[in-house]
Amino acid sequence: MDDKAGLAIALEEARQSYAEGGIPIGAALIDSTGKLLGRGHNMRVQLGSAIHHGETSALFNSGRLPARAYKGATMYTTLSPCDMCTGACLLYGIARVVIGENKNFLGGEAYLKQRGVEVTVVNDPECTALMDKFIAEKPDLWNEDIGV
Amino acid sequence: MDDKAGLAIALEEARQSYAEGGIPIGAALIDSTGKLLGRGHNMRVQLGSAIHHGETSALFNSGRLPARAYKGATMYTTLSPCDMCTGACLLYGIARVVIGENKNFLGGEAYLKQRGVEVTVVNDPECTALMDKFIAEKPDLWNEDIGV
Ligand SMILES: [Ca+2]
Ligand SMILES: [Ca+2]
Ligand SMILES: [Zn+2]
Numbered sequence: 431m432d433d434k435a436g437l438a439i440a441l442e443e444a445r446q447s448y449a450e451g452g453i454p455i456g457a458a459l460i461d462s463t464g465k466l467l468g469r470g471h472n473m474r475v476q477l478g479s480a481i482h483h484g485e486t487s488a489l490f491n492s493g494r495l496p497a498r499a500y501k502g503a504t505m506y507t508t509l510s511p512c513d514m515c516t517g518a519c520l521l522y523g524i525a526r527v528v529i530g531e532n533k534n535f536l537g538g539e540a541y542l543k544q545r546g547v548e549v550t551v552v553n554d555p556e557c558t559a560l561m562d563k564f565i566a567e568k569p570d571l572w573n574e575d576i577g578v
Numbered sequence: 579m580d581d582k583a584g585l586a587i588a589l590e591e592a593r594q595s596y597a598e599g600g601i602p603i604g605a606a607l608i609d610s611t612g613k614l615l616g617r618g619h620n621m622r623v624q625l626g627s628a629i630h631h632g633e634t635s636a637l638f639n640s641g642r643l644p645a646r647a648y649k650g651a652t653m654y655t656t657l658s659p660c661d662m663c664t665g666a667c668l669l670y671g672i673a674r675v676v677i678g679e680n681k682n683f684l685g686g687e688a689y690l691k692q693r694g695v696e697v698t699v700v701n702d703p704e705c706t707a708l709m710d711k712f713i714a715e716k717p718d719l720w721n722e723d724i725g726v
């Protein structure tokens with residue numbers, strides 16, 4: 431699976447969340463062989479959860495895995511990962527993080543790089559447009575999600 | 579609520595997890611007024627979850643809160659927080675982290691301090707004994723939980 435395909439799944443998840451009245455941030459975790467381990471989206475609204483961000487939902491939906499399953503894996507996410515999701519990627523030794531956009535939010539990219547994770551920012555206009563729209567519509571919900 | 583009481587709740591949660599056949603790590607999130615916001619324990623076994631550590635479970639059980647609710651809050655945890663839980667504390671601007679023990683695992687304490695969080699390690703023998711026992715009984719489960 432190439433990066434275009436991985437990010438497309440993350441964006442599909444983000445759009446699904448938007449359709450559910452939730453926060454439109456999605457992610458997909460792909461292993462070193464290109465297999466999808468799990469995909470997910472922010473579930474703050476849908477589950478009343480403070481811990482189901484896009485990336486953590488993808489990890490949750492990947493189920494219980496031994497550490498070796500994550501080796502060389504890539505986390506695709508529509509938006510730059512917050513401190514919690516940055517930490518989740520570090521915990522599981524995820525090798526690469528591919529980010530749709532970081533205009534609407536700049537998360538732990540520097541820290542990921544410092545810790546040896548390969549970080550790519552795609553600057554995808556569809557990702558940016560989706561978050562632009564959501565933040566304009568529901569600024570308080572957005573602030574709640576990022577602890578602001 | 580003083581630190582002794584806060585850590586006692588976290589240890590109660592850890593013991594509950596052990597009784598459920600799970601990983602015995604617990605946490606409690608207390609706000610600046612001493613009120614309990616939420617308590618929880620590792621749910622890897624109970625929920626099949628890669629994201630419900632002790633601290634993240636306490637956050638999950640605290641429900642959806644505005645950022646100001648976490649201001650000046652303390653996270654009590656029986657074991658030094660991993661990268662994910664360290665990140666979760668940072669995301670929500672938690673002011674203090676009080677840790678039962680860090681003999682069995684040394685997590686993101688230095689990073690928390692670097693980011694301005696007050697970190698206290700209690701070195702509680704009951705916390706240490708509980709993790710000693712669990713790690714001896716189920717080393718593979720322990721490794722899975724910390725991505726090793
Ligand atoms: Ca998110
Ligand atoms: Ca834990
Ligand atoms: Zn996040």
Ligand SMILES: [Zn+2]
Pocket residue numbers: 631632633659660661662663664
């Ligand atoms: Zn943790």
